Amino acid sequence: MTYYWREVDMPDVIVVGAGVVGAATAYYAAEAGLDVTVVDRGPVAGGTTGAGEGNVLVSDKEPGPELDLALLSNELWRSLAGRIDFEFEAKGGLVVAETPAILEQLVELAAKQGVEHTVTRDVSAYEPHLTPDLVGGVFYPQDSQVQPMLAAARLLSAARERFGGVRLRTGVDVTGFLLSDGGVRGVRTSAGDILAGAVVNAAGTWGGSVAELAGVRLPILPRRGFILVTEPLREPLIRHKVYTAAYVTNVASDSEGLETSAVVEGTASGTVLIGASRERVGFDRTPSTTVLRRLAAQATALFPVLRDVRVIRTYCGFRPYCPDHLPVIGADPRVPGLYHACGHEGAGIGLAPATGRLLAQLLSEESPSMDLRPFRPDRFEEDR
Missing domain, CATH: 3.30.9.10 (D-Amino Acid Oxidase, subunit A, domain 2)
Incomplete structure (x- = not known):
């Protein structure tokens, strides 16, 4: 039987994935005044985030868009560490x-x-x-380290405590998207349908599978x-x-x-x-x-x-x-209302704050502080 969350639980944004990228996206979206629901089939940081070392690196990046993203993220991690305790070590x-x-x-x-x-x-x-x-x-x-599981958990708790408007639904599997002629209007889950104005795919290694549920391809x-x-x-x-x-x-x-x-x-x-x-x-x-x-x-x-x-x-x-070693960040032009924040390979923890902030800017209809064209979700269509 299909049922809906109470009206109070109908957010502006659904974030699929409670890893560090999803947590950062929820944090900055809430800071921007958006109402957010984070959905994950497992616990917080139960996927790639929980198996990471916590690297926040600029040293391993070639000059170009990923290094630019890493530098922005490095700055944001340091700023967050001044307000939230998640074992940030600026060790070099x-x-x-x-x-x-x-x-x-x-x-x-x-x-x-x-x-x-x-x-x-x-x-x-x-x-x-x-x-x-x-x-x-x-x-x-500038190379640093965070405790990744603690970082994800603390970002989510800080977003709830400081900004409100953030709900966490763990143990809930996203099984499909609610689509209309105008694009995404929510997700179908193992616990019922959730309506929202936008959905962010922050499912990490499973980002390609989530994208498939909306009828689009991401080769992750x-x-x-x-x-x-x-x-x-x-x-x-x-x-x-x-x-x-x-x-x-x-x-x-x-x-x-x-x-x-x-x-x-x-x-x-x-x-x-x-x-x-x-x-x-x-x-x-x-x-x-x-x-x-x-x-x-x-x-x-x-x-x-x-x-x-x-x-x-x-x-x-x-x-x-991802085949070109760049993450997928931004609005998907193939499905209005669908956004992606995945495909970071081994740099997801380091790049999480910049990814989350850029997504929050898009969701708030602000101009992003970086050029997102190198990370556009439909770039792989050219290779088919």
Whole structure:
């Protein structure tokens, strides 16, 4: 039987997805005075957000629209951290090089990026426990880290407490869209229909599936990654986010096969997070000892001191991969009233505030503070 939420529950905007991108969208939409309902089939941060490291990076972005988005988001994260507690660490990132040729490539990229950075040939000044075999690196002071699950939860709670007009419906599956000749007028869910003036698809890795329910195509695919978590350390061994140049290459890769690179950082709780792997294997969550061993070997080669530290758990998640490595942000011209905020791959946590703010500006009929054409939802139609 079909039924409707009470009239008071008919929002201006429905956000599909309670990950960090959906939470940021709800926060900024509520700040703009809009009434918002967030719907998720699972709990808050139950998907990709809950399996992320919390990276807020500018260092791994090529010059262009994604770097511009990252710089805006970096500024917004810092502003939010001054008002909301979600374990924001402005620790900086160190990209290290094993050979002079790799160091030269890193220096060239940093110069093209045009962001604040320092080139060093003494990486031990930043990280005393690094292997002495490295020839140098580039330090990016803007690189930061948040606790992603806490960030999503705190953004939603802050939106409710400060602005009102935000409702959260977890355990509710979106099964279709309510469409009319004028476009979207709400969503059909496992708990009944919800009417609204606009719907934002912030479903992350499942953004393509949600788009299909509205009759449009977004080629978003899952890209699996594993993380190792060490026992809590009595004293911090690692001061910054540290990774090798191969990480930058892997982020930009189109390969379906397994790619790994050393990414190591500490957390506020004292544990050390070790990544990163990438492979397109659908939604297969089967643990891979091959991948986990490779990640451990790469991490201990970078930080030999970690050989005496125990791993206490591992987990995996799925990055929402787009073929051109750019997220999908903005109004969908194919279905009026439908907006997208998904496809960020491994950068969704870092890019969440900028994405949410830009969506809120569109939903409030304001001019967005960035050119959204590179992220337009219908750009993939040209490839068909």
